Amino acid sequence: MNTAALTSGRARRAPKRNEDRVILHFDYDCFYASVFENLNPSLKGLPLGVKQKSILATCNYAARARGVKKLMLVSEAQRTCPDLVLVCGEDLTPFRDASKTLWSVLRAHSWSGRVERLGLDEVFLDVTDVVVYNQELLNRNALRDSFFQLSVLDPEKGFSFDATRFCGCVYPPAYLEHDLLTLLDNPLCVRLMLASHLAGYLRHKLEELDYTSSGGISTNKVLAKLVGSVNKPRNQTTLLGLQDDDVQGFVDAHKLRQIPGIGSRTAQLVQDYVLSTSTAASATIADDDLVGQAHSTTDLTVHQVRQHPSLSAELLSRIFDHASLERGSGDKVWDLLHGIDPSAVKAASGIPAQISVEDTYMARPLNTPTEIVRELRALATSLVRRMHADLVVADSREEVDLAPPAAGESSLETRRRRWTAHPKTLRLSTRVRPPKLSGPPTAAESFARSSRSQPLPTFVLNLRDVVESVGERLAADALLPLFRRLHPERRGGWNLALINVCVTNMVVVAGGIEESGSRRTGAGEGAGGQDIARMFRTQEDKLREWTVYDTAPLSDDPTHDTTGAAKPTEVRCEEEVEGRGCGDLMEGPTTAASSPEPDACPYADVWEDEGASQRCRLCGHAIPVFAIPAHERFHAIGD
DNA sequence: TTGGACGAG
DNA sequence: ATTTCTCGTCCAA
Numbered sequence: 001m002n003t004a005a006l007t008s009g010r011a012r013r014a015p016k017r018n019e020d021r022v023i024l025h026f027d028y029d030c031f032y033a034s035v036f037e038n039l040n041p042s043l044k045g046l047p048l049g050v051k052q053k054s055i056l057a058t059c060n061y062a063a064r065a066r067g068v069k070k071l072m073l074v075s076e077a078q079r080t081c082p083d084l085v086l087v088c089g090e091d092l093t094p095f096r097d098a099s100k101t102l103w104s105v106l107r108a109h110s111w112s113g114r115v116e117r118l119g120l121d122e123v124f125l126d127v128t129d130v131v132v133y134n135q136e137l138l139n140r141n142a143l144r145d146s147f148f149q150l151s152v153l154d155p156e157k158g159f160s161f162d163a164t165r166f167c168g169c170v171y172p173p174a175y176l177e178h179d180l181l182t183l184l185d186n187p188l189c190v191r192l193m194l195a196s197h198l199a200g201y202l203r204h205k206l207e208e209l210d211y212t213s214s215g216g217i218s219t220n221k222v223l224a225k226l227v228g229s230v231n232k233p234r235n236q237t238t239l240l241g242l243q244d245d246d247v248q249g250f251v252d253a254h255k256l257r258q259i260p261g262i263g264s265r266t267a268q269l270v271q272d273y274v275l276s277t278s279t280a281a282s283a284t285i286a287d288d289d290l291v292g293q294a295h296s297t298t299d300l301t302v303h304q305v306r307q308h309p310s311l312s313a314e315l316l317s318r319i320f321d322h323a324s325l326e327r328g329s330g331d332k333v334w335d336l337l338h339g340i341d342p343s344a345v346k347a348a349s350g351i352p353a354q355i356s357v358e359d360t361y362m363a364r365p366l367n368t369p370t371e372i373v374r375e376l377r378a379l380a381t382s383l384v385r386r387m388h389a390d391l392v393v394a395d396s397r398e399e400v401d402l403a404p405p406a407a408g409e410s411s412l413e414t415r416r417r418r419w420t421a422h423p424k425t426l427r428l429s430t431r432v433r434p435p436k437l438s439g440p441p442t443a444a445e446s447f448a449r450s451s452r453s454q455p456l457p458t459f460v461l462n463l464r465d466v467v468e469s470v471g472e473r474l475a476a477d478a479l480l481p482l483f484r485r486l487h488p489e490r491r492g493g494w495n496l497a498l499i500n501v502c503v504t505n506m507v508v509v510a511g512g513i514e515e516s517g518s519r520r521t522g523a524g525e526g527a528g529g530q531d532i533a534r535m536f537r538t539q540e541d542k543l544r545e546w547t548v549y550d551t552a553p554l555s556d557d558p559t560h561d562t563t564g565a566a567k568p569t570e571v572r573c574e575e576e577v578e579g580r581g582c583g584d585l586m587e588g589p590t591t592a593a594s595s596p597e598p599d600a601c602p603y604a605d606v607w608e609d610e611g612a613s614q615r616c617r618l619c620g621h622a623i624p625v626f627a628i629p630a631h632e633r634f635h636a637i638g639d
Numbered sequence: 640t641t642g643g644a645c646g647a648g
Numbered sequence: 649a650t651t652t653c654t655c656g657t658c659c660a661a
Contacts, residue, residue: 027648031648051652052651052652052653053651053652054649054651054652055649055650055651055652056651057651057652057653071650071651071652072651073649073651075649089652089653090652090653092653092654117655118647118648118655118656119647119648119654119655120648120654120655121648122647122648260646260647261646261647262646263645263646263647264645264646265644265645265646266645266646329658352655352656353655353656353657354654354655354656355654355655356653356654356655357653357654358652358653358654359653360651360652360653362649362651363649425640425641427641427642429642447650448643448644449643450642450643451641451642451643452641452642453640453641453642500653500654502654505640
């Protein structure tokens, strides 16, 4: 039934916007800089720049007032503003922490749980439910003394507000002079007005934590985000669409690239098409001989693109298909050009889809095996740390029914922590340094990454080992083989400009964060997952009995005791060290990594010796001996 | 499943 | 020296 709508004639009809929802967008003002200012308040008022390697990731408004810009080279920024205070923002941990805190403040005020983070410094809220509830509560005779209820159960919880006006700015600004009571005859306007006060209240809550923000209020995500940028720092804007022209006019004024969802590739394809098919008669593209001009220097507005006579959703689809890129979402771009965005605000899962760590080596690319192994080990260790921070929670469950701690039990901590999800896949990505030769024809091709992935070895999920040792093992056992797959040749150095290590493919562990065991959910059949979780737990408890704790360093691996920490010695089995995950970085056969047979390791003295492990006959991965029973259990369950 | 392309901050 | 460090979705083989 869509085919009729896809004919160009019908597709160009006036678009129909869904205005049933109310969406808020928050953007924390110069977030990274604010985090540092709050960590160290003496920085407030000084021009502050946050750098990552050679660029300024962001800067505060004091710095911007002096001409410093985001994403400026550090050297340029210092020339522009000699007394610029610089802090290093390469470690994202404090930003993640602050982001989570602010997000939880917003989430605490949501009824629907639809509170979606975009990056670390933006949040969308779908507040349709709260707003509609308060819409029904409005007393037309006492609008000035309204009360916004934040809770159905507790009518006292909320804030007073004046329902005869909007909180913050409105767009178009002309509506400020409009008779507000007339405006409020429109139920959509009433909802947006209510939402503006809610947004103002929430921004005030964020300011109590010393974070200012910019807010956008509209009926979908794209419009809320776009309109939030109209009054930038520390303010908010509500997009009022009384007539369709208002919203379309607002979107039309933007450059193509400014529309979220239209990236550089899409914008270039659309723009190239529009420019190359514009005839001299096309009045919209003005006097410039744009057709002959370098396309990259032009930035068409949405309005200019929409003026193109034959443009339609279908034509866009053909443009994207023809470029052998993009799926069937010419429709999506067409919608975006008209301010239509049906995408839902997603409820937070609490579990990231992937966790990755990376480092760049622009100034001095990595070339020697020693450097590469050192970096792989460092990245592996931070990745394990991140996995613990993001995927492991304290376990409040009482395990009274299981074996009590044995005498001298050292796992008091470990049995109180558990994974909320297991990543199944490990991926290593690298980027080689841009081929610096050719001048003009250099494309953005140097930007490309390549990657290899494999199942994540299960020992990474062992909470008993210290992170450093797990990290070392991960590097030796898994990352090195992946690296060899990625770079099978050894011609004169690798010239690596970037390494990224990622875990993904999360399998949520049965029982949510607040679940309190299978006893709580009496749902008979669906409890299979929780039974599996229980089996894992009992398995671990059994394993613990077999684990010998020893403060002595491992005899065959002196690097393991560099931390001096006590570490469990693996229980060995007779098929000792059958396979090695490490192998030769430079000369290992390309097929070795995928073969179940271990390859010789002539450079074993260079690389980490991994200690006792063997390959699983089912999946071919090197498994530390102590983890084999659990690994087999894993296979038996069938994932 | 794997590896890439693209889009977001 | 169009960069930083991520995260998410979609697509094809």
